[in-house]
Amino acid sequence: METKFDRRSFLRVTGTALSIGALYTVFPGLTRKAGAEGMARTLAELNGEAPAPFSFMQLSDTHVGFNGPPDPLGTKAFESAVATVNGLKNRPELVIVTGDLTHDADSPDEHAKRFKLFKEISSRIGGAQLKVVPGENDAGLDGGDMFREFMGPTHYSFDHRGVHFIALDNVSAGRPVVGAAQIAWMKADLARFPKTAPIIVFTHRPLFDLKPEWDWSTSDGDDVMNALAPYENVTVLYGHIHRENFHQDGTTKMYAARSLIFAFPDPATAKVKKPMPFDKAQPFKDLGIRRVNGDASGNDLQLEEVALATAEFSGTVGMDQMLKHGSADAQDE
Amino acid sequence: MKTSIINKIVGTILLAGVCEIGLVGVPSMISLTRASDNPKVIEITAKKFEFTPNQITLKKGEPVILRVTTADRVHGFMSRPLKFDTDIAVGKATDVAVTPDTVGDFTVICDHYCGTGHGGMNMKIIVVE
Numbered sequence: 001m002e003t004k005f006d007r008r009s010f011l012r013v014t015g016t017a018l019s020i021g022a023l024y025t026v027f028p029g030l031t032r033k034a035g036a037e038g039m040a041r042t043l044a045e046l047n048g049e050a051p052a053p054f055s056f057m058q059l060s061d062t063h064v065g066f067n068g069p070p071d072p073l074g075t076k077a078f079e080s081a082v083a084t085v086n087g088l089k090n091r092p093e094l095v096i097v098t099g100d101l102t103h104d105a106d107s108p109d110e111h112a113k114r115f116k117l118f119k120e121i122s123s124r125i126g127g128a129q130l131k132v133v134p135g136e137n138d139a140g141l142d143g144g145d146m147f148r149e150f151m152g153p154t155h156y157s158f159d160h161r162g163v164h165f166i167a168l169d170n171v172s173a174g175r176p177v178v179g180a181a182q183i184a185w186m187k188a189d190l191a192r193f194p195k196t197a198p199i200i201v202f203t204h205r206p207l208f209d210l211k212p213e214w215d216w217s218t219s220d221g222d223d224v225m226n227a228l229a230p231y232e233n234v235t236v237l238y239g240h241i242h243r244e245n246f247h248q249d250g251t252t253k254m255y256a257a258r259s260l261i262f263a264f265p266d267p268a269t270a271k272v273k274k275p276m277p278f279d280k281a282q283p284f285k286d287l288g289i290r291r292v293n294g295d296a297s298g299n300d301l302q303l304e305e306v307a308l309a310t311a312e313f314s315g316t317v318g319m320d321q322m323l324k325h326g327s328a329d330a331q332d333e
Numbered sequence: 334m335k336t337s338i339i340n341k342i343v344g345t346i347l348l349a350g351v352c353e354i355g356l357v358g359v360p361s362m363i364s365l366t367r368a369s370d371n372p373k374v375i376e377i378t379a380k381k382f383e384f385t386p387n388q389i390t391l392k393k394g395e396p397v398i399l400r401v402t403t404a405d406r407v408h409g410f411m412s413r414p415l416k417f418d419t420d421i422a423v424g425k426a427t428d429v430a431v432t433p434d435t436v437g438d439f440t441v442i443c444d445h446y447c448g449t450g451h452g453g454m455n456m457k458i459i460v461v462e
Binding site for chain 1: 412418420439440442444445447449451452453455
């Protein structure tokens with residue numbers, strides 16, 4: 001008899017979506033489920049590690065090098081997010097960044113500086129493995145060469161505590177496409193797993209037609225979803241749209257993360273894709289960390305909003321100084 | 334049943350007759366025939382980060398060719414509702430055949446990343462009756 005995971009105990013998220021810096025708690029009750037023992041053994045044999053509770057964090061669209069308009073604070077939100085992660089009582093074991101680590105630059109030398117600055121800031125995260133995929137700003141112009149030089153491969157997979165993670169590249173072809181070769185690789189990569197294995201796919205663009213006229217789609221997203229369809233416990237995490245979104249395709253749940261630079265408006269109501277204006281009174285508005293915690297009783301996970309630190313920018317004088325010094329290298333988005 | 338068959342036969346004969354008349358002597362029919370055989374060509378130029386013209390108007394049901402060229406680098410040319418998605422390569426024109434079947438305003442975007450202003454590179458196609 002095949003043993004199935006309790007889906008709700010795999011990755012349970014209440015509400016509509018997860019935000020930037022969402023802290024996922026995985027398998028909060030798995031080890032308590034008597035029926036899960038067989039699957040736990042299977043996964044332990046497959047990837048050398050039995051499922052166990054752990055947490056990870058998703059950041060997205062840090063756009064290092066972008067300095068407004070509309071956001072004149074540059075990397076301040078990213079740096080604040082890193083500090084906030086380091087201050088968490090329950091530290092994540094993984095930090096996943098779903099693309100647009102850097103903001104594109106006309107000069108390769110300038111772009112390289114931005115990758116170096118991303119690495120410097122992200123290296124301040126203590127005790128967590130960093131896993132990244134490229135966005136079109138990172139890899140859309142050079143086929144991903146500079147991304148590979150600084151960050152490693154643009155697509156790959158790994159296992160962590162019984163969960164199989166797949167990093168998908170849907171940007172480095174220039175077009176919003178994963179491509180037949182990468183999809184074939186993913187199918188082969190998944191072939192060793194039972195259909196009930198927990199799988200987390202992380203990528204930059206949405207794998208469905210969220211808003212194609214805003215460039216919020218992946219042209220062969222249907223092919224990717226068809227390849228994932230046989231698997232029952234798939235979660236897709238992505239960025240690119242600079243706002244929260246939840247979408248379900250069959251049993252696959254897809255969550256978008258907010259940006260750490262600025263927000264885009266609601267595509268259901270906005271006529272044009274235009275960044276939300278910077279709010280001097282709330283410099284990190286729509287940027288923040290949402291922590292998702294499970295408890296020992298196996299109840300639903302609890303969402304907890306964790307505000308980014310803004311003390312540095314509080315008060316008119318402090319903000320004016322920041323605005324004055326922070327807008328020197330404004331870029332067109 | 335018999336009446337229906339007779340109606341179809343008569344209708345076919347009449348239609349054939351009208352087409353024949355049109356081909357030999359009615360300008361409007363000739364015009365329609367040629368429109369579908371030789372669709373109107375509209376030239377569009379792409380460059381970072383704009384299309385020129387950035388708005389065109391088409392008629393519902395009327396086939397056209399959008400002849401797109403690029404002035405600098407490869408760009409994309411995509412509209413999901415109008416059912417086209419192609420790259421515009423450097424050094425040659427790319428013909429996109431379109432027969433709009435719905436009235437409305439449609440956004441065409443560059444979906445091949447072309448730089449920091451890429452997100453705003455689009456044009457509008459207005460389809461009228």
